[in-house]
Amino acid sequence: MLETIQQPWPWYVAGPLIGLTVPILLIIGNKSFGISSSLRHICAACIPNIPFFKYEWKKEIWNLFFVTGILLGGFISVELLSNPLPMIVAPTLAADLSIYGISDYSGLVPSELFNWTTLFTLKGFFLIVVGGFMVGFGTRYAGGCTSGHAIMGLSTLQLPSLIATCCFMAGGFLMANLILPYILKF
């Protein structure tokens, strides 16, 4: 049993479980599934010096409990349910990444790119700091992220969410295929 759980889970197990989060959150407390709002609540709690962050964030504190749970879930799965084998990635991706000296597939993020030493290089700064900034800025500007728009929004058949999701994908395709190779060359 544990061995089965330790294997990487296939999409047809993970996807429906993620989809079930939508009705579970609605039924246990009338909450619309969404994660990027947690970033806003953190701003509202810590640096609420502009109107956008002046609201009663404590009413949305469930969201901070939820993301704390996600963090703990990440910890638990690595400590207790971890798959000891390196990740298997598409050969074409592995071939391309090897050009940039990436060969460690033991972690969920490539350790050669994301670590405390590379943070202070131009490449690392771009990947870690600039990338993170775009995620935070973009999701709030778009009014949601993959959970709020792609999953909750599409589940309730909202056109703005479909448009937003298409734009997420467009940005991702452009970055991964045309821009990221230049960044990784540094």
Added chain:
Amino acid sequence: MTNNINQDVRALDAICVNESQLEHKWWHNLKYLVVGVLFGIVFVKAEIISWFRIQEMFRLESFHMYGVIGSAVMVGVISVALIKKFNVKTIYGEEIEFHTKTFNKGNIFGGFIFGLGWAITGACPGPLFAQIGSGATVIIITLLSAIAGTWSYGYFRDKLPH
């Protein structure tokens, strides 16, 4: 007046609109922590928070992420339809509310900027938390930067096209 600003601001948000009429003790929130833990485990075990899987998705090298998101949406659509059809209530007996999102240009511009960031970091906001939990401590900086990005949006919001 303050309330008006609040309403206006909250309407633009993906969530931030669902308020229970009922007052609950703080420990009622622990159920969201539990759902979050289970969700985080799925994130890690299905490798959704893997930078490599995100690259494969955007390079069309694997079906995995499309399968995950596609089946999640399908289950979501069916669940929401069932909730509406059978008028399912919350565990507290409240009516379940759905909120209509209104389109604004931010869905396009913001969505595109987020997409760029998603492919760089290999993470959307949820996975950032799970990646930190899984031991990639430097992602704390990515998360802090994402919080700074959210704050900057709030700061420049009036000057951006919506």
